[in-house]
Amino acid sequence: MITTHVQRYGTVLVSVTGALDEAGGAALRRALDDVTSAERDLMVDLHGTVSMDADGLLQLLALHRRAESLGLRVRVVGWQPQPQQFMADIAGIRGRRAATGERYAVAGFRRLIEERAQRARDSSDFGAGWLSGV
Numbered sequence: 001m002i003t004t005h006v007q008r009y010g011t012v013l014v015s016v017t018g019a020l021d022e023a024g025g026a027a028l029r030r031a032l033d034d035v036t037s038a039e040r041d042l043m044v045d046l047h048g049t050v051s052m053d054a055d056g057l058l059q060l061l062a063l064h065r066r067a068e069s070l071g072l073r074v075r076v077v078g079w080q081p082q083p084q085q086f087m088a089d090i091a092g093i094r095g096r097r098a099a100t101g102e103r104y105a106v107a108g109f110r111r112l113i114e115e116r117a118q119r120a121r122d123s124s125d126f127g128a129g130w131l132s133g134v
Contacts, residue, residue, distance in 0.1 A: 002027035010040040012072070014063070017048030020056030020083065028059045035070055042067040047078030052086050054121035061114050090116045 001017045002024050014031045016024065032042070044063070052060075060076070067074045088094075091113055 002031070010038050012039050012042045012067075013045060014042065015045040015048065018050060020046075020049050020052040020060065022053075022055035022059070024056060025059040028063045031063060032066055032070060032072075035072070039072060042072045042074045044074070044076045045078050046076060046080060046083060049078075049080050049083050052083035054090070054117045056083075057087060057090065057117040058114065058121065061110055061117065064110060087113065090120055092116070 003015045003017075007013050012032065012035060014028070042063075044060070064074050064076075
């Protein structure tokens with residue numbers, strides 16, 4: 001389930017609960033439909049996100065890119081173990097619970113993640129050995 005609402009002081013809050021996957025894409029695409037010039041920030045809250053796959057990561061990256069094109073500063077908070085580790089694995093960052101949240105804001109890192117997430121989604125054997133070649 002994905003919920004959105006505009007908080008006071010110009011912050012758009014998007015909360016994701018459950019799985020962040022292809023099914024959540026439409027809700028994420030609509031999240032910024034009503035943004036006005038009064039909003040300055042987008043906060044994506046992943047505290048309730050138990051899992052994320054390549055489709056979900058691509059949706060999150062698309063939301064980030066769209067928010068920046070609207071002039072919003074983006075912050076993703078509440079990284080849970082599986083989504084955080086999945087993003088680290090896609091990025092090729094070794095180690096358990098690698099900290100990717102801070103790196104996520106860097107545009108070059110985001111492009112790298114997008115490319116690798118796309119390859120992961122397109123690869124039929126992602127779970128069976130795709131990471132060994134990263």
